Amino acid sequence: MKTSDFYFDLPEELIAQEPLADRASSRLLVVNKETGVWEHKYFRNIMDYLRAGDCLVINNTRVLPARLYGERVGTGAAMEILLLTRKDLDTWEVLVRPGKKAKPGDKISFGNGKLVAEVLEVIEGGNRILRFTYEGVFEAILAELGEMPLPPYITHRLEDKERYQTVYAKHEGSAAAPTAGLHFTPELLEEIKAMGIKIAHVTLHVGLGTFRPVKVEDVLAHEMHSExxxxxxxxxxxxxxxxxxxxRIFSVGTTSTRTLESAADENGIVQAKSGWTQIFIYPGYQFKIIDCLITNFHLPESTLIMLVSALVGKDLTMAAYGEAVKEKYRFFSFGDACLFLTKP
Structure with missing residues (x-):
C-alpha cells in the first residue's frame, strides 16, 4: 500500500481560513457505504441520520493556548515556543524557534518576565525540555500570554480563542482541536439528547503529529505519533x-475513533482505561467499536484519510473527496464535515 494512493489535488482556495459564525451551518457530505450514494446537506441535518438508541462519542479535550512569543534573556533575541508534552508540574517538552538559540542553561522571558523558561536539555529530534518559573497559576498565565497553536495551513489570525475549542471542551492538554466536534452547538447537542441518543465522552489529547505528513512511500513503514x-x-x-x-456508535472525529479502538478488547468491549496510544488505522483494519464516523476533510496522504479509507474503502473515500473538491466544500480544521455511514 502506497502513500501516494491517498493523494488528491486540493485547490488552495478551498482551505478554510476562518470558522463560520454559526458552527452548525457548515456543509455536510453524507456518504453511504452500502449504496455508495452521497447527499449534500448542512451539519444541523446530522439529526436526520441519528435515531433513538444510538450513541454519539465525543472527545472532550481542550486545546492549550500553547504558542508563546518571548525573548532570550541577555540578548533580547525573539523566540517562539510551542508546548508539546507536560513532563511534570513546571517542566515541558517544547518546540523552539529558532532552535540554535536555545541551548541548555539559556533562559527565555515571556510577558516581560511574567513567565520565564530555562532550557534544561536538547532531546532527540531537536525538541527542548524547559522548566518554567512564575508567580501564580501557570494555566492562568498561559491563558493570558499564549496563542492558539493553529495548524500551519491557517494563515489568518484567530480573534476568538474559543472558536478553536469545541463547546464541550473540558480537559486541557491538546496541541490541536478535535475539529469534527467544532460543528456542534449546545442547542444541537440538546436536541440530539432529546431524541433518545446517548452522548459519551472520551478524552484524547491531540498531538502535533496529527499535522505531520506521511514521509515514507510504504504506508506500513510509517511510525505513528503517540497521544x-x-x-x-x-x-x-x-x-x-x-x-x-x-x-450504532457514531464517532465524532478520528481522535474519538482512535480512542475507542485503543480501549477496546478482543471481544469488542470498551474498557475503562488510560494510557498512550500509537494505533495506526489504515485499510485492512477491522473496527471493533465504531459504526459511523463524523469527520472533517483531511490532508492528502495523511494518516487521517487512511483511517477513513479503512472504514468505508479507499475507492469510496477518494471518490467522496473528489466530489467535495468539485462542489467546493471547505477543507481542514475550520472546514466542512463528512458523515460516513456503514450502518444506515
Missing part, C-alpha cells in the same frame, strides 16, 4: 450498553 487518552468507566458502560442493545 494520551482516557476512557472512564461510566462512559465505557454507555458505549457497551449501546452496542448490546443494537444501537
Amino acid at each position: 494520551y487518552y482516557v476512557v472512564e468507566q461510566e462512559q465505557a458502560d454507555i458505549i457497551n450498553e449501546t452496542k448490546r442493545n443494537g444501537g
Whole structure:
C-alpha cells in the first residue's frame, strides 16, 4: 500500500481560513457505504441520520493556548515556543524557534518576565525540555500570554480563542482541536439528547503529529505519533450498553475513533482505561467499536484519510473527496464535515 494512493489535488482556495459564525451551518457530505450514494446537506441535518438508541462519542479535550512569543534573556533575541508534552508540574517538552538559540542553561522571558523558561536539555529530534518559573497559576498565565497553536495551513489570525475549542471542551492538554466536534452547538447537542441518543465522552489529547505528513512511500513503514487518552468507566458502560442493545456508535472525529479502538478488547468491549496510544488505522483494519464516523476533510496522504479509507474503502473515500473538491466544500480544521455511514 502506497502513500501516494491517498493523494488528491486540493485547490488552495478551498482551505478554510476562518470558522463560520454559526458552527452548525457548515456543509455536510453524507456518504453511504452500502449504496455508495452521497447527499449534500448542512451539519444541523446530522439529526436526520441519528435515531433513538444510538450513541454519539465525543472527545472532550481542550486545546492549550500553547504558542508563546518571548525573548532570550541577555540578548533580547525573539523566540517562539510551542508546548508539546507536560513532563511534570513546571517542566515541558517544547518546540523552539529558532532552535540554535536555545541551548541548555539559556533562559527565555515571556510577558516581560511574567513567565520565564530555562532550557534544561536538547532531546532527540531537536525538541527542548524547559522548566518554567512564575508567580501564580501557570494555566492562568498561559491563558493570558499564549496563542492558539493553529495548524500551519491557517494563515489568518484567530480573534476568538474559543472558536478553536469545541463547546464541550473540558480537559486541557491538546496541541490541536478535535475539529469534527467544532460543528456542534449546545442547542444541537440538546436536541440530539432529546431524541433518545446517548452522548459519551472520551478524552484524547491531540498531538502535533496529527499535522505531520506521511514521509515514507510504504504506508506500513510509517511510525505513528503517540497521544494520551482516557476512557472512564461510566462512559465505557454507555458505549457497551449501546452496542448490546443494537444501537450504532457514531464517532465524532478520528481522535474519538482512535480512542475507542485503543480501549477496546478482543471481544469488542470498551474498557475503562488510560494510557498512550500509537494505533495506526489504515485499510485492512477491522473496527471493533465504531459504526459511523463524523469527520472533517483531511490532508492528502495523511494518516487521517487512511483511517477513513479503512472504514468505508479507499475507492469510496477518494471518490467522496473528489466530489467535495468539485462542489467546493471547505477543507481542514475550520472546514466542512463528512458523515460516513456503514450502518444506515
